Amino acid sequence: MRRKILSAFISLCMVFSMVTLFGVSPVIAADEPVSAIFGGGPFYQGGQSVMNDLKASGFNTVMIWAVHVNANGDLVLNDSLVCSGGAYVGKAEWKTQWATLKQAPTSVKRIEVSIGAWGCKDFENIRDLIKAQGTGSDSILYKNFKALKEATGADAVNYDDESCYDVASAVSFGQMCNQIGYKNVTLCPYTNSSFWSSVKTKLGSLVDRVYLQCYAGGSGNDPASWSRTMGIKVIPGLWCLNSSSGGDSASTVKSRLTNWKDSSAGGFMWLYDDMMKLSSPNSTADYANAINSAFGTVTPPPTGTNIALNKTAAANQYVTGETPAKAVDGSVSNNSKWCSTSTGDKWLKVDLGQNYNISRWVVKHAGAGGETSSWNTKNFKLQKSTDGTNWVDVDTVTNNTANITDRTVTAFNTRYVRLYITTPTQNTDNAARIYELELY
Numbered sequence: 001m002r003r004k005i006l007s008a009f010i011s012l013c014m015v016f017s018m019v020t021l022f023g024v025s026p027v028i029a030a031d032e033p034v035s036a037i038f039g040g041g042p043f044y045q046g047g048q049s050v051m052n053d054l055k056a057s058g059f060n061t062v063m064i065w066a067v068h069v070n071a072n073g074d075l076v077l078n079d080s081l082v083c084s085g086g087a088y089v090g091k092a093e094w095k096t097q098w099a100t101l102k103q104a105p106t107s108v109k110r111i112e113v114s115i116g117a118w119g120c121k122d123f124e125n126i127r128d129l130i131k132a133q134g135t136g137s138d139s140i141l142y143k144n145f146k147a148l149k150e151a152t153g154a155d156a157v158n159y160d161d162e163s164c165y166d167v168a169s170a171v172s173f174g175q176m177c178n179q180i181g182y183k184n185v186t187l188c189p190y191t192n193s194s195f196w197s198s199v200k201t202k203l204g205s206l207v208d209r210v211y212l213q214c215y216a217g218g219s220g221n222d223p224a225s226w227s228r229t230m231g232i233k234v235i236p237g238l239w240c241l242n243s244s245s246g247g248d249s250a251s252t253v254k255s256r257l258t259n260w261k262d263s264s265a266g267g268f269m270w271l272y273d274d275m276m277k278l279s280s281p282n283s284t285a286d287y288a289n290a291i292n293s294a295f296g297t298v299t300p301p302p303t304g305t306n307i308a309l310n311k312t313a314a315a316n317q318y319v320t321g322e323t324p325a326k327a328v329d330g331s332v333s334n335n336s337k338w339c340s341t342s343t344g345d346k347w348l349k350v351d352l353g354q355n356y357n358i359s360r361w362v363v364k365h366a367g368a369g370g371e372t373s374s375w376n377t378k379n380f381k382l383q384k385s386t387d388g389t390n391w392v393d394v395d396t397v398t399n400n401t402a403n404i405t406d407r408t409v410t411a412f413n414t415r416y417v418r419l420y421i422t423t424p425t426q427n428t429d430n431a432a433r434i435y436e437l438e439l440y
């Protein structure tokens with residue numbers, strides 16, 4: 001795919017469309033629009049924080065890209081050997097992280113492994129391995145793709161063949177993956193529609209999605225035309241803002257997909273590696289929302305995870321033993337509060353370590369910790385910052401008397417959050433007492 005040429009920093013060949021085999025029991029309801037995100041290195045080397053970003057994003061499909069097939073059948077994820085001799089040989093932590101993707105709360109319902117890319121010989125190697133060994137359970141292809149499924153939890157295999165275009169082996173390979181347990185095969189064309197439509201026809205209902213590249217080498221593709229050719233509504237893909245090609249903002253993704261809506265089954269974004277460098281209004285969640293809102297689906301952000309919990313907290317001042325950390329430790333028992341007695345305005349700052357989307361904030365005041373409610377914070381506001389120094393107001397509360405403040409706000413994306421207190425209590429007591437600040 002030309003998209004890869006442009007992202008030359010990613011060394012290997014890549015995306016294959018995944019082929020999901022297994023009949024017609026998709027995890028995602030058939031009429032639910034697809035919102036998918038492709039990612040390379042960050043999807044395994046980026047740690048749990050990347051998984052958490054995806055889970056909170058609103059994307060319902062995660063594409064692990066790109067799986068390469070060596071001539072001996074070894075499977076390589078970009079530049080990391082992951083399956084060899086029928087066993088998973090990648091890092092244990094990657095497997096642990098992938099296992100969390102579909103665990104609630106999450107927007108992710110489906111995982112695909114994407115095979116191949118422009119300039120790679122993955123499909124040629126698949127063809128030659130099938131010719132030499134077949135697709136039985138003793139073949140190295142079968143054994144390694146079985147190990148890959150067990151490691152990633154993938155529901156589907158995605159094919160990104162950009163050079164081999166051999167219908168017979170593509171079909172045999174898809175049927176083999178289905179026997180292994182991949183429910184579906186998906187296709188990721190940018191050209192050669194006759195090859196892709198043949199594969200789809202021969203694999204039948206195993207192919208439940210066709211992802212169409214509409215950027216880079218596929219920028220001239222018309223989803224309506226491809227949908228007619230393929231006999232299924234395609235899922236057009238666009239490239240987020242990037243230094244290689246310019247790309248689309250979340251706003252233009254929404255408008256372009258809206259124009260293609262009638263002939264499309266959703267949208268996908270290329271490429272998380274670029275997207276992770278962006279922030280609001282072009283965060284991961286913003287792009288997911290652009291797709292979901294273009295199709296009229298509102299995927300509510302997952303709830304239940306307090307992202308401020310045990311993060312790094314600081315304050316303008318604190319009383320001995322009543323530290324900023326106690327406002328983010330998850331407890332309102334045993335005097336677990338931050339208390340500041342300085343004169344004037346007071347603040348509590350939390351560094352989340354990376355950008356998050358936040359749409360709800362909760363403050364637990366003195367009364368929530370068992371103290372008199374006359375010490376509940378009266379006037380305060382929530383602020384955000386990209387650098388931890390310059391602050392922008394997000395939400396303001398005045399004349400609060402409640403023990404717990406629970407506010408929903410328009411989702412915003414930020415790394416630093418500050419609780420800024422202008423009137424600490426209901427009376428003349430000057431101390432701020434915060435048992436917890438929670439962010440969702």
Ligand SMILES: [Ca+2]
Pocket residue numbers: 326327328329330331332333336337435436
């Ligand atoms: Ca606490």
